[in-house]
Amino acid sequence: MSVAVKELLGESLTFYVSELFKPDYVHPFMNIDVSVVSDSVKPIPPQWVNDVELDEFGAEMGDVIGEGPVLSWSSEERKQRYLSALRRLELNEEMLTSKRMTGMSKSELGQEKKRVKAELKRYDTDWKRQFKVLPNHSQKEVMRPLYLYYRTVNMKDGCAEEEEEEEEEEVEVRITMKSSREKAEQQIGQLEDILPIEKEYRAYKNIKEELQKAIPGDHQPLSRNCGAFVREPSVAYLEHPRIAMRLRGLVLLAVAAALGLWNSTSFVGNGLPGRTSSLALQAEAAPKKKEKAPWVGPKKGSWVKILRPESYWYQTRGQVVNVNQKPEVKYPVTVKFDRVNFSNVNTNGFALWEVIEAPAPGPGEV
Incomplete structure (x- = not known):
């Protein structure tokens, strides 16, 4: 039916368009009288093409009528903010590249790291407060020396922590060795010692x-x-x-x-x-008792989506041990984990279901 209608419409349009291009075609618009007035009799006023600035026109985004909104700080203002940060930190550009941190203790390095981080964050916060967005990489280029200085301080702080940890480990080793030596040098005083x-x-x-x-x-x-x-x-x-x-x-x-x-x-x-x-x-050197591995599955009471039944939950997902699809259940299905059969847990503590954590379903979805 639809094919016949399309063919009928096509034939009608073809006939109508072909009639328009025939030499004997006549239309009422072709017989309209046109009056032409010369420019000397009635000239066109030239004022209508002049630019007129409308009220409440913001000239946004760099329109030719006015200047657009300011979208970033100028290079001079960025430089001034960088110098202001150095003054607050009581630093100069030479001190950023010198070995100023060699004699600092761990607490001094931590305090210096906090101060520099606060100045870097101040730059981003002021920018976002004015322009509603955070500055990109190129807009923060002026602060590069401070970023490099912060990274150096952070590395020194990490090295200081490692040295302290090594010293603590050495102390523990010395204490352990001393205790072992004292035990070894004890005199035999019990019957089982002389067996x-x-x-x-x-x-x-x-x-x-x-x-x-x-x-x-x-x-x-x-x-x-x-x-x-x-x-x-x-x-x-x-x-x-x-x-x-x-x-x-x-x-x-x-x-x-x-x-x-x-x-x-x-x-x-x-x-x-x-x-x-x-x-x-x-x-x-006696081996310690092996601790039980922690549960790696979803928490009880959380919503989970069962992808396939009777398949193990592994730390590395995707490994299926046994798949036995039940025709009366359409998988995947979203349930609460406390409704899953907790007897289906193997000796390693992994549930006998292949599931993923999922948000709570809407009404009528369970």
Whole structure:
């Protein structure tokens, strides 16, 4: 039907236009009488082409009638604002490139950074207050020396923080090493501490008791030998040959037991110090209990959009483990996360849904 109407209209327009170009075509407008008045009889007044400035005409955007609005500061005014900022900071252009910050402490560097940042922000704020927009890169070119100075101060401040952190770490390392050394140098005082050398320790104790029995009790200890008290008997007591021989044998056994105790092969390292140092280092190097990884999914109560069901939520999204589309549910669907089945959470703490955080739906969208 529409094709027939188009063909009919096309034929009608073609016929009408062709009639207009025929030589015998007649139209009422062709017979209108035209009166021509010469300029000498009735001249045209020339005033109508003069420029007339209308009232309330702002001549905006650089119209030829007047000057347009001011859209930026002149180069002289920008330079003056830059110099004013230097005066407030008590700086000059030479000081911006000198090594003025070498002797500054961390607190002084932080204060200097705040002062320079305030002046840079003042320039942008004044510009926006006057022209309703922030200045672009070229309009802030005059402030480039101050920006470079701010960056230098910021870098120095960061280096100072790193140095302080390194010093703190060194102090912690020294404290840890001192504590380890003190633990390693502690004397053995518990039964479990002597288990690796129990045999040698018992032999030493027995020999020490034999020595104490062999020497009379009225003589006080005057010297030490390898950790055992040796009483110096009187000359008359030592003249007895059997007692003197027994004393010499016990002393030799005590020395041998003490040396065996000190250089026992049951120790790791070099004897007693090596064993205690090794035990202290092993205790410090024990692995700590692994902490549970934090939840990386959406927060409970937030609106989420389920893209596909039964697919894992990973820190790197897009990896789908199992997809089982349900024909009665049209995905994606927006729900609250507390309505998602929380039993669908694997041991790593990731929800068994591939979802993205979404804004709350409008009425009738859920």
